[in-house]
Amino acid sequence: QVQLVESGGGLVQTGGSLRLSCAASGGTISSYAMGWFRQAPGKEREFVAAINWRYNSLYSDSVKGRFTISGDNDKNTVYLQLNTLKPEDTAVYYCAADRSVWPTAIEGRYDYWGQGTQVTVSS
Numbered sequence: 001q002v003q004l005v006e007s008g009g010g011l012v013q014t015g016g017s018l019r020l021s022c023a024a025s026g027g028t029i030s031s032y033a034m035g036w037f038r039q040a041p042g043k044e045r046e047f048v049a050a051i052n053w054r055y056n057s058l059y060s061d062s063v064k065g066r067f068t069i070s071g072d073n074d075k076n077t078v079y080l081q082l083n084t085l086k087p088e089d090t091a092v093y094y095c096a097a098d099r100s101v102w103p104t105a106i107e108g109r110y111d112y113w114g115q116g117t118q119v120t121v122s123s
Helices: none
Strands: 003-007 010-013 018-025 033-039 046-051 057-059 067-072 077-082 091-098 117-122
Touching: 003 091, 018 033, 018 091, 018 117, 033 067, 033 077, 046 067, 046 077, 057 067
Parallel strands: 010 117
Antiparallel strands: 003 018, 018 077, 033 046, 033 091, 046 057, 067 077, 091 117
Protein backbone atom coordinates (compact mmCIF):
# COMPACT_ATOMS: atom_id res chain seq x y z
CA GLN A 1 0.00 0.00 0.00
CA VAL A 2 1.45 3.32 -1.03
CA GLN A 3 1.73 6.21 1.43
CA LEU A 4 1.67 9.79 0.20
CA VAL A 5 2.98 12.85 2.03
CA GLU A 6 2.41 16.34 0.66
CA SER A 7 4.53 19.36 1.46
CA GLY A 8 5.28 22.82 0.12
CA GLY A 9 2.08 24.64 0.96
CA GLY A 10 2.04 28.08 2.54
CA LEU A 11 0.88 31.67 2.36
CA VAL A 12 1.59 33.59 -0.84
CA GLN A 13 0.39 36.83 -2.39
CA THR A 14 -1.74 37.03 -5.53
CA GLY A 15 0.44 36.43 -8.57
CA GLY A 16 2.98 34.43 -6.60
CA SER A 17 4.18 30.85 -7.00
CA LEU A 18 4.54 27.70 -4.94
CA ARG A 19 5.75 24.19 -5.63
CA LEU A 20 3.95 21.35 -3.92
CA SER A 21 5.61 17.97 -3.47
CA CYS A 22 4.09 14.55 -2.94
CA ALA A 23 6.55 11.97 -1.69
CA ALA A 24 5.48 8.35 -2.15
CA SER A 25 6.59 5.30 -0.16
CA GLY A 26 5.53 1.68 -0.23
CA GLY A 27 5.18 1.83 -4.00
CA THR A 28 6.65 3.53 -7.04
CA ILE A 29 4.86 6.43 -8.70
CA SER A 30 5.52 4.91 -12.12
CA SER A 31 3.05 2.17 -11.19
CA TYR A 32 0.22 4.65 -10.71
CA ALA A 33 -1.49 7.60 -12.21
CA MET A 34 -0.82 10.43 -9.78
CA GLY A 35 -3.27 13.23 -9.24
CA TRP A 36 -3.72 16.46 -7.33
CA PHE A 37 -7.06 17.58 -5.95
CA ARG A 38 -8.02 20.54 -3.79
CA GLN A 39 -10.75 21.46 -1.37
CA ALA A 40 -11.63 25.03 -0.50
CA PRO A 41 -13.56 25.87 2.69
CA GLY A 42 -17.22 24.98 2.31
CA LYS A 43 -16.73 23.41 -1.11
CA GLU A 44 -16.45 19.94 -2.58
CA ARG A 45 -13.04 18.52 -3.35
CA GLU A 46 -12.18 19.12 -6.99
CA PHE A 47 -9.70 17.78 -9.51
CA VAL A 48 -6.63 19.86 -10.34
CA ALA A 49 -4.18 17.79 -12.40
CA ALA A 50 -2.97 14.24 -13.05
CA ILE A 51 -0.05 12.48 -14.72
CA ASN A 52 1.11 8.95 -15.47
CA TRP A 53 4.50 7.32 -16.13
CA ARG A 54 4.21 8.07 -19.84
CA TYR A 55 3.88 11.72 -18.87
CA ASN A 56 0.36 11.93 -20.17
CA SER A 57 -1.14 14.79 -18.22
CA LEU A 58 -4.56 16.21 -17.56
CA TYR A 59 -5.58 19.57 -16.09
CA SER A 60 -8.75 21.23 -14.95
CA ASP A 61 -9.75 24.26 -16.99
CA SER A 62 -9.36 26.51 -13.95
CA VAL A 63 -5.62 25.83 -13.65
CA LYS A 64 -4.59 25.05 -17.24
CA GLY A 65 -1.70 27.29 -18.26
CA ARG A 66 -0.90 28.26 -14.65
CA PHE A 67 -0.16 24.94 -12.93
CA THR A 68 2.22 22.19 -14.07
CA ILE A 69 2.32 18.61 -12.82
CA SER A 70 5.51 16.59 -13.07
CA GLY A 71 7.14 13.51 -11.62
CA ASP A 72 10.63 12.43 -10.60
CA ASN A 73 10.90 8.65 -10.62
CA ASP A 74 14.32 8.69 -8.96
CA LYS A 75 12.92 10.62 -6.00
CA ASN A 76 9.56 8.84 -6.19
CA THR A 77 7.94 12.25 -5.92
CA VAL A 78 5.27 14.11 -7.84
CA TYR A 79 5.25 17.90 -8.02
CA LEU A 80 2.67 20.55 -8.70
CA GLN A 81 4.06 23.91 -9.72
CA LEU A 82 1.55 26.67 -9.00
CA ASN A 83 2.12 29.95 -10.84
CA THR A 84 0.12 33.15 -11.13
CA LEU A 85 -1.82 32.24 -8.02
CA LYS A 86 -5.23 33.73 -7.34
CA PRO A 87 -7.22 34.01 -4.08
CA GLU A 88 -9.63 31.40 -5.47
CA ASP A 89 -6.75 28.89 -5.50
CA THR A 90 -6.82 28.91 -1.71
CA ALA A 91 -7.51 25.34 -0.59
CA VAL A 92 -6.08 22.23 0.96
CA TYR A 93 -4.25 20.38 -1.82
CA TYR A 94 -4.26 16.59 -1.81
CA CYS A 95 -2.10 14.11 -3.67
CA ALA A 96 -3.63 10.81 -4.77
CA ALA A 97 -2.61 7.60 -6.54
CA ASP A 98 -4.74 5.58 -8.96
CA ARG A 99 -3.77 1.97 -9.66
CA SER A 100 -5.40 2.08 -13.08
CA VAL A 101 -2.41 4.08 -14.37
CA TRP A 102 -4.21 6.37 -16.81
CA PRO A 103 -4.69 9.92 -15.53
CA THR A 104 -8.25 10.74 -14.62
CA ALA A 105 -10.22 13.59 -13.06
CA ILE A 106 -12.60 11.15 -11.38
CA GLU A 107 -12.00 11.31 -7.64
CA GLY A 108 -13.52 7.88 -6.98
CA ARG A 109 -10.91 6.21 -9.17
CA TYR A 110 -8.08 7.10 -6.79
CA ASP A 111 -7.07 4.46 -4.30
CA TYR A 112 -4.64 6.25 -2.00
CA TRP A 113 -4.61 9.77 -0.59
CA GLY A 114 -2.27 12.00 1.33
CA GLN A 115 -3.23 14.21 4.27
CA GLY A 116 -3.08 17.44 2.32
CA THR A 117 -1.14 20.69 2.44
CA GLN A 118 -2.70 24.14 2.87
CA VAL A 119 -2.26 26.79 0.19
CA THR A 120 -3.46 30.29 1.04
CA VAL A 121 -3.36 33.11 -1.50
CA SER A 122 -3.82 36.60 -0.12
CA SER A 123 -5.36 39.39 -2.18
